[in-house]
Structure formats: C-alpha cells, structure tokens
Amino acid sequence: MMCLDCRNLVPGWIDAELGPLETAEFAAHLSSCRECAEFAGRERLFVQGLRGRLPRPSLPEAERRQILSDLRTVTGSRGNLLRLAWGGALAMAACIALVAGLTVSQARDWTRVYRMDHAAHAGAPDELEYRSGSAAQVAAWLTGAVGTPMHVPTMPDARLLGARTVRLHGRTVALAVYESAGRRLSLFLGNGQELFPARGLAPDQLYTRPGSPYSVVAWIHQGHFHVAVSDLPVQRLQELARQCQKPAT
Amino acid sequence: MTERFETLVEGHLDALHRFAVSLTRDRDVARDLLHDTFVKGFEGYHAFRPGTHFRAWIFAILVNTFRTRVRDTGRHPHVALDESNEPASDGDVVFELLEGTEILDAVEALPEPYRSTVLLVDREEMRYAEVAVVMDCPLGTVMSRLHRGRGLLRRRLLGLARERGFQTAGKRVGEEA
Numbered sequence: 001m002m003c004l005d006c007r008n009l010v011p012g013w014i015d016a017e018l019g020p021l022e023t024a025e026f027a028a029h030l031s032s033c034r035e036c037a038e039f040a041g042r043e044r045l046f047v048q049g050l051r052g053r054l055p056r057p058s059l060p061e062a063e064r065r066q067i068l069s070d071l072r073t074v075t076g077s078r079g080n081l082l083r084l085a086w087g088g089a090l091a092m093a094a095c096i097a098l099v100a101g102l103t104v105s106q107a108r109d110w111t112r113v114y115r116m117d118h119a120a121h122a123g124a125p126d127e128l129e130y131r132s133g134s135a136a137q138v139a140a141w142l143t144g145a146v147g148t149p150m151h152v153p154t155m156p157d158a159r160l161l162g163a164r165t166v167r168l169h170g171r172t173v174a175l176a177v178y179e180s181a182g183r184r185l186s187l188f189l190g191n192g193q194e195l196f197p198a199r200g201l202a203p204d205q206l207y208t209r210p211g212s213p214y215s216v217v218a219w220i221h222q223g224h225f226h227v228a229v230s231d232l233p234v235q236r237l238q239e240l241a242r243q244c245q246k247p248a249t
Numbered sequence: 250m251t252e253r254f255e256t257l258v259e260g261h262l263d264a265l266h267r268f269a270v271s272l273t274r275d276r277d278v279a280r281d282l283l284h285d286t287f288v289k290g291f292e293g294y295h296a297f298r299p300g301t302h303f304r305a306w307i308f309a310i311l312v313n314t315f316r317t318r319v320r321d322t323g324r325h326p327h328v329a330l331d332e333s334n335e336p337a338s339d340g341d342v343v344f345e346l347l348e349g350t351e352i353l354d355a356v357e358a359l360p361e362p363y364r365s366t367v368l369l370v371d372r373e374e375m376r377y378a379e380v381a382v383v384m385d386c387p388l389g390t391v392m393s394r395l396h397r398g399r400g401l402l403r404r405r406l407l408g409l410a411r412e413r414g415f416q417t418a419g420k421r422v423g424e425e426a
Contacts, residue, residue, distance in 0.1 A: 011395040015370065017377045046403055047371065049344035054372050055353050058263050063276075067262065067283055074287040075255055119288045200259070210315050212285060213292075 001029040006036045014044050028084055073116045097235075110196070111209050111216040111227070113168055118214055119228040121164075122184040128162035128177055138163045142174040142189070149226070150189060152176050155245035158185055168195055180240060185230040187244070196225035204245050210234045217241045257303045258287065262290035264304075264373050265311060271368055272315045272358050282318065285408070288313045305379035312383055357406045362386075363398030368412045370395055 006029045013026055014019040030037040059067065121127045130141040135152040138160060138219060142150040145165045154160065158180035165172050166188070173195060178185040190196070201207055201220055209216040215234040218227040226244060230237055258265070265286070269279035290310050297306055344352070356367055362384060369375045369383060370391075377391045384391065 008396060010395065011392050011399065012377070015377065015395075019390070043399070047399065050352070050399075050402070051371050051374075053344045053347070053349050053352050054356065055349040056263075056372060057267060059266050063280075064262065067280060068259065070280070070284045071255055071258055071287050074284070074291050112281075115288075116284070119291075200419075212314065213288060236250065 001025050003029075003033060003036050006030070006033070007039060007086050010040050010043050013040060014047050070116065074119050111211075111218075111229075114186070114216060114227050114229050115211065115214045117166055117184040117188075118166070118184070122177075122186060127164065127184075129164035131162040133160050133162075135160055140174055142176070146172050146190075148191070150174050151222070152189070153187070153221075153226075155180070155240050155243040157243060158240055169193065178240075179231075180232060180236070183230055183232045185228060185232065185237070185240065188227040188229070189224060191224050196220070196227065204240055206238055208234060208238060219245070221245055258290070258307065261304050265307065268308065268365075268368060268373065269311060269315075271311075272366070273358070282311065282315055285314045285318075289314060289340040290317055302379055302382070304375070307381040308369070308375075308379075308383040309385065310383075343406045346410045346413050347406060351409060352406065355402060355409065358405065359398055359401055362394055363401060366391060367392040367402060371399075386418060 006026060008023060009018060009026050012022065019024060030040060129145075130138065132138050132141070135154045139152040141148050142152065142163050142165070145163075152160070152163070153176075155178065158178040161177045161179055163174065164177050166175050167173070168188075171190070174189040176187045176189065178187065188195075196218060203220055203222075205219060207216075207218040209218075213231045214229050215232070215237055216229050217234070217237045217240075218225065218229060220226070221244070226241070228237055228241055228244075232240070264402065269282045269286075270276055273279045286363060290307055291312070297303070303348055356372075357364060359367060365384060366380060369380045370377070375383070377388050380391045381388045381390065384394075386394075
C-alpha cells in the first residue's frame, strides 16, 4: 500500500468503516510507515476533538411543537395537537407561543395552511363530505355548510368531485375539490381578508406561488377569494384559474 | 401507518431540523423545507420498506427536496473552495482555543458536498452507508469527501486559532510533500 492510498483510508479507519482486508493492509502500512502512523493518529485526535466540541443544538420546545404541528397536519392527525392543551400552565404557555409563532409564520407565508390542508386530505378517505359533479348542487351544499351564499366555479378542463369544509384560523372555509389530468385540485372559497392576505391584487389578478410538490394560485373574484392548490404544473393551474373566472355559459 | 410515520419522524426531528438549518442557513426556510419533506415522505411512505434505514430514507428526501428548491429558485449556495496547500496540523489542539459555535460556523462554511458529509458523519454520527443513501453517491465518494472536508475544516480552524495567537511548532506530516 502506498502512502497516498493509506491516507485516503484514514477516515474509514477512524470511523471503523473499513473491511477486514482493508484494515489489515492499513495496519500493516502504519506499522512500517511512521509518518502515516503519525498522520493517522493526528487525524483521529482531530476527529475526536471535533465530535466532542461540535454543538448538537436541540430544537427549542416552542419550535418543536410548531414543527410537530406541521407534521401532524400533513399526516392528517391534527387532533393530537389538542393534547397540548392539557398539560398545566407550562403547556398552556407553550400553546400560546405556538399560536403566536403560527400567526407570524403564516404572515410570512399565508399559503402554508392551504398547502398543508391539501397535502393532508387530497385523495384521502375524508377528502369529501359531499359528493357531486354538479356545481349548483355543490354550491347549495356549501351555502348550507358555511351559512353564506357560495358560488362554485366550473372549469372545462377539470371535473368537479364534491366539497367539504375546513376550519382555518377559527373560521369555516368552503372547499371544492376537482380532478384534472389525474391530479387533485383543492379550491378554497371564502371572503375573510385574514385568510387571503395578498394585498394589492386587482380583481381577477392571479397571485402565484410555485411550490414543490404543491403550487398555489389565488385570486379575488366578485369579492370572494379563491385559493387553488394542486401538484399540477403551475402554468396549468393558472390556466384553470382563468377558466374559473369566465362566466358560466 | 400515520402514527408509525409520525413516530419515526419524531425520533429524528432534532437531527432533521439541525441539518435543514445547516442546509438553508435560515430557520424559517428550514421549517418550510421540513414541511415539504414531511409531505413527500408521507406520500412516499407506503413505498418505504420496513427493515431499511428510516433515518437515511428521510434524510435523503430532505436533501432531494432541498436540491429541487435550489434548482427551482436558481440560487446555488456557494462557498469558494479553500485550495490552500498549507499543511494542516495541530487540529486537536485548536479545539481548546475555539468556542463550539465557532467550530460549527467553520463546518457550516465548508463548501458542499463536504459540509453535508462532515455534518452527517461527525455531528449526526451516520454510518457511511447511510450517508451514501442520503447524498446519493458511492461509498468511496463519502470517504473521499470526508477526507477532503475534514482537511479543509482543519485548515480553517487552524487559521482561526492563529488569529488568537496560536503558533505551530515542529515539523508536521505533509510538510515535505
């Protein structure tokens, strides 16, 4: 074994990753090469020092709760989050911090709740509370569910599957579900400004947030916000949004 | 399946978060990255084979998601490679002179892929086979990246220590090369 080969194996030797044959050849070289032996020894001390001093910061508790909340929303078991409310004053304080953190976070990216809801429900058994391909019937059901008149748009290139409601920031929001090219499209509908804080948009002007895997296209039409979420290509999502804005024929 | 996925992720949450922050260098962006990782992980969990290493699997999703984001945004975090030929030595001693945060800053300032490799092996204590899965590279590449990354790190830490008045003494291995 040459010195260069030996030194390339030093990390594997330090981390006990060499096979028996390599280890034997490595050891044989070290026994006959003082400089490589010194080099390997120093490297091992360096790595031991590095591992001993490299900080491994743990997640702050409030941030951990936020991230776990994200995780549980994704997996659809958000009910677990309620358990946080039952832990005495400390847990209550943590929950307050969580809510505050979420509010700040959502101000930074208000589309997150929509993307997360879509991720948790698209294609899942609880995706639809009401099944119908008729926009009029779905609109009637949603109107009853949220208590305000709802209009459900139609798109020539997307098939309406049905609807459900979702609680966002303490409000009940209507949600129509479509399918286009085999992909789900969730269209959130409502009129709460705090649920659609994309200020300065002209009516029917599209707000676009490309994402992976889910993109968001949003707009205000006739005083109602529309937030479309899908893993369709973002250009396709914009085309469907334009179809939504056309008057029904 | 849901609870199992959550439990597995929770077991690696600190490490996932640490690594996401190291990749993005921004806690808010790191949280977004984690969210997208959870989405992709949960969507693909049905394909996860029990008995294979979940940590490597979920870290690989994290790295792939990060790479996609970087590609989509056109931003390529780049740190110039320190090509100094100065022999690096006394690395074990310099740790006595430096704070943990300075050491971490030096690691996080390493260029990719050395930074990720050093962090995964020396901070997260991953085996090379896991790192190979996460970084999608051969095992030998993990070792060479580690060798190079640790060498770069040693030089940087030595430079920091010298700013504190640390001086090397005696002939070091490699000086003759």
